[in-house]
Each structure stands twice: as C-alpha cells, then as structure tokens.
Amino acid sequence: MMESDGEGGSYMRRVAVIGVGVTKFGKHERSSAELFAEAARDALADADIGPAAVQALYYGNVVGGETEKQLHMGPQAASVLGIPTIPTTRFETACASSHAAFRHAVMEIAAGVSDIVLVGGAERVLTVPTAESTEYFAYASDATWEQPLGLTFPGVFALVARAHMAKYGTTEEQMAAVAVKNHRHGALNPKAQFQKEITLEQVLTSAYVADPLKLYDCCPFTDGGAAIVLASEEIARRRPRAVWVLGSAAASDSMLMQEKKDLARVPTTERAAAVAYRQAGLGPADIDVAELHDCFTIAEIVATEGLGLFEPGTGGFAAEKGWTSLGGKLPVNPSGGLKSKGHPIGATGAAQIAEITTQLRGEAGPRQVEGARFGLTHTLGGNLATVLVSVFGRD
C-alpha cells in the first residue's frame, strides 16, 4: 500500500502523461463541459488513443454552481465528451482543483485499478460581472470570519505582500517585474488570454485593487479547459513522448488568514514540495523549468521561495534580475502563467501540467526551455490552504 502523503510513500506502479490538450484561454460562449470536451478531444488525439480506452475521469471545477448553475459536473463532462458510462468524480480545492484531481488519478493508476485515466477541468466565469465573480471567488475564504468583512482574493494576497515587503524588503517594482516577465512569456503562447507585452511603468501606474496589489499584479478572470491523459508504465513505455510523473503531493493548512503563523511564508508549499521532491528523488536544484501559481505577482515570489528554488525573501530579487525569465537560470511560467495565459480556476492545474509536458517533450516552440529534463508544477488553492506540487521527468 502507498503510505500517507505526509510520509511521501512511493508508487506501486509508474505513471506517465501520454497526452495533453488545452483550449484557448479567454472569453468563450460555450459551457464549461464543452470547453473540457474540446481539451479532452485534443488530449486523446495527442495520446493517439480513442475515447473508449478511458477508464475514469477526474474533473476539476470551482464556481460552476454559481456561474453556470451546474453541479454534478463529472457525468456531465463525460456525457458531452461522449463517454457517459465511465466513473467520474469532481474535485474542488479552490484554484488547485484539477491538480488535486490529477494527484488522485495518478494514485488510481499507481494502485493498479486503471491503466488509462482522463484528468482535467474547466471553468466559466466571464458569464458574470467582475463584482459577482469577485464575490464567488471569495467563497473560498471563511464564511464566518472572512467573507462578512468583505475580504477578497486580491485582499488575501495583499496581506501576504504587505507582510513580505515588511519582513524582506520586497518592493512593488520587484512584484511588477513578475508581471512584465509573464506577459513577455505569454506573448509567445498562442493559447494565452493576453498575448502582449507590458511595461514596468504600466504595472506600476495601474489602479490599486487591494493595496499594495494593482490591477496588473492580478491574473484575469478566464474561461477555459484543460485535459491530461494518464497511463500506466506498461502503456507509456511504448511511447517516446511520454513524460513520467515522478512525484505528486498535496498539503493543507488552516483556511483562516489569522491562523497563519507567518504571513510572509506559505508552509503548504514548503510541505507539499518536500514530499514531491522526496518521491521523485530530486531536489530544487534539479528542476529545469517550473509552472507555478502566480494568481498575483507576490504569489509567484512566495512560491519560488516555498519550493526552495530561491532562498526565503529573495524571490522578488530573482524576478527583478531576470533569473526566472526564459533564458534565465530557472525559467518560471514559460506559458505566461496565470497572469498572462489566464486562470480558468478549475482548469489551471491541468493546464500547468500540459505546459510542463510540452516543455519536457521539447515541443514548446518559441517559449521552449532548452534541454529541459525535469519540470515542476505548483498550484495553490484558497487562502494558501491547499497546495499541490508535482514533479515530472523524461527518460
């Protein structure tokens, strides 16, 4: 048996990504199930398998109950795809939903229950005005202690930003450097919501959303879908483009901002990363490329620190120096990240995994990290309360 996550037990069978698909991110007129079906169609074609080979669906979505008045989305997504009889489960861990779905799908294959599993997610939020989506996203903070105050998601990360600035001297210019870098990357990604570069000046002069975070420190609201085909070693080893799942770990913490011991750090990231690295037999120095959760610019900074890619307090400096740019010592978010590629929350984790798979296959075109062999994905949900970290490698 696998041990509990806290122990970082090893898998019984190796698992690989054999196909990926992502819709264009942005505004769509189709339902989230249709968006997922498009991504899944592309992922199955990429894997060169038919839909009948899929044995289960692990699905992520967050605010469908509010924006689409739709629950029970697993069977719905499978039906729209045309495979209504497979077992399905919807996962909700706020913005980390499809990464949580991914981890459980990996375990289903590792445990020998299935050989081919479809994972992914989709979200539609541009169906409602910003004030309404802001409110729905705030449902991921505590309904007794935080929502009645009018705390928003930018507000949560503003509390982190202010603490990080006070503790480490991180500046608004360093946070802005993250936005400029991710837009530069996103301009190279045809699936990105914003395929245009921005200047430091534009970020610094944009309006405050939740001080010290400004409009251009924040990722957009996004519609989109993403899908991953996972397979057992027996199936994957005949496929030269397979990318191995070397580790996948989850960590949680109190949801309440008042119960965080240090607002300038994210211990969920630190704990999930420690387990994922241990499963993979790798450390932060081995990682060639990372897709991580930059819902706000400060979120990328604290993620690079929590993952051990940079020392605590130096993530802003690293971004400002260009170390996390394509061509830098450790490219972060070559896809453009949530900031520029967009953040359809239920699809985000799967889309990050799709990007790392594409990078490790050497198929990322103008945004390719040359020679990337080991990659990492990091997805954060809610008030820093859920983090998933997965590590990938090619033979």
Add this chain to the structure above:
Amino acid sequence: MTNPPVITLKNFFERAREGTLTAVRCGKCGALAMPPKEFCPMCQQRDWTPVPLTGDGTIASYTVIRVAPARFLTEAPYAIAVVALREGVSLIGRIVDIPLDALAIGLPVRFRPITRDNQTTVGFGPA
C-alpha cells in the same frame, strides 16, 4: 455521552457584540486558540476553557480593498487587517475610524464590534 463544545461560534459573536473577545485555552499544554476547535492542534487533547481577551493588539498586515465583492460595493474602499493580539493569537477584522493612509504594520489597535442588520463582525479601531 457527547460533550458540548465549550464555546460555539454563536457564543463567540454574542460575546463579541457585547465587546468581549473570547479564545479557548488548552488545559493540557496551555495553547490558546481562536476560533475554538474540537482538538488542540498542539497536543491533540480536548480540555478547553474559554478565556476573555483584552482586545488590544497591533497590526500584523493589512490591505485596502478597492475592488469589492458585489455585496460590499458601496462600502469600498475599506481596510482589513490581521491583528496580533496581546495574548498571542491573531484575529482578522475591519479597520474603523483610522485614516487609510495612517495604517502601518505594528500600529496599536483595539477590538471594536461592528453590528449591522443584527450581524456582528470583528472590527478594530484606534487603541
């Protein structure tokens, strides 16, 4: 036999409305918690006693919300702070009666209940 919780959320906000913050202290290891929990996160025991707090603390971090959720649109901009209370626990609340440009980490503040439409929320005003 089931033991009733030593303090429910309803109790907490009833006492808060009267001006008193209430935490719970673990009888085994002395840890303080707010809100209350079934088991002590430090020693996993269940031996809680409610304890009143002074309501005095300092700002640990803060933000000014300018883009508000739908139901708070007319109130923006407003400030929210995590306040480190004197006793060693923290509490998140709305800032009241302090100019937004006077906010700073370390600024002393004092608990002040905000009751509107019969719902009490946590506020902090000048110390």
